[in-house]
Amino acid sequence: MKLDILVFAVHPDDAELGCSGTILKHIALGKKVGIIDFTRGELGTRGTAETRDQEAADSARILGLHARENLRFKDGFFKNDETHQLEVIKMIRKYQPEIILTNALHDRHPDHGRAGDLANDAIFLSGLIKIETLVNGVTQEAWRPRLVLQYIQDRYIQPDIIIDITDFVDKKEQAIRAFKTQFDSPDSSEPQTYISSPEFLDSVTGRAREFGKQIGVKYGEGFTSRKLLGVDNLFNLL
Template identity: 60%
Template sequence: MTKLDILVFAAHPDDAELGCSGTIASHVARGHKVGIVDFTQGEMGTRGTPELRLQEADAAGKILQLSARENLGFKDVYFQNDEAHQLKLIEMIRKYKPEIVLANAVADRHPDHGKGSSLASTACFMSGLRKIETELDGVQQEAWRPKFVYHYIQNNYIEPDFVVDITPFWQTKIDSILAFQSQFYDPKSEEPVSFISDPDFLPFIEARAREFGHKILVKYGEGFTVERMIGMDNLFDLI
């Protein structure tokens, strides 16, 4: 079973690609093992089908060179931060034993993003409680709590607590996003126009990345918020 260095939780297929795929690509390039667990198949989305979204997620995972990608099959829009859903996330955390978890934005335009953020945070804490028992493939799992939980920033502007330089991996980010062909602008598509299929949406993604990059004097960046204060023992680790 693959132990991951970073596990990314995402309410919908394409959340991780839009929010933090540059960070994923940069850490994979450094030799870290990264995986994504999508909560839903995005079946309530305006465009595409659940089956197609799964195919697109697989294609994006190959572009990002993920070590693992799973879909929990939660009900899009209707999933909650409750015991049943928490236990499924705990199974994933204990399965992959990540040091770091990246999760949805703490608040956003789509209510599932805030719910996904809260669910991930709750499950990461609960996963460390040994009296919560879970099994995977008939084998009892050991308690595991990630060291850090960071939240990527999505549609709504949130002032980041830190920014990751993704400049060398910008094209990889774009390629991973465009793997979701059903969701974004396609002049040949006959499906209804959605919020993210508007031709101005991808330029917005670039503008946001340039804005965050500008804050740390690089071309492109991805912003994150933290749940607890970040510490360091070497000021020269900062860029």
């Protein structure tokens, strides 16, 4: 299946926190969107790899995703090397997206930046015809998307572009809360963590308000770009 947008996320719930409003908006516009999780988040203090699998599936249904896969890289210990790059390249070539959204390049969690670099390196290499990848014995075609953006995660980073997600912020919260073991829950007996406090989700909403304010809407999601962005019509800009 060819996708319009492919999202890479090192942990299940990264895409929900960073760009699920944008995912929802584009699915509502008729675009096909999928998520590739790199790891199962098995080093997380709360929950297990198995509960995260189920939560990711629950969130996928809320978002209306057209595909979601997990590469099962080793949480915390995956590398930006040839072995991992080739697995990411296979996903790019499989889904042939026009746009890819990836983890932040710099963040509090070291996995985020490493995953962002891994995705960006694999995206470039995916366009080289002399790198051969096989799936089920069939050689894949080289593919490189037209646009790559990084969603902003825990650390505040000045965005290069902001997407209006005002109409989708409530459903974004539903998708985040599908990860019941990870976030604030009065029924949980697991240890408190940085992301399990009520204030953490308040900060996610607060950032969306701040980004929205910068473009004159109620809620927004911010993205960075490694290259200059261009438009062919000034009236497409808010």
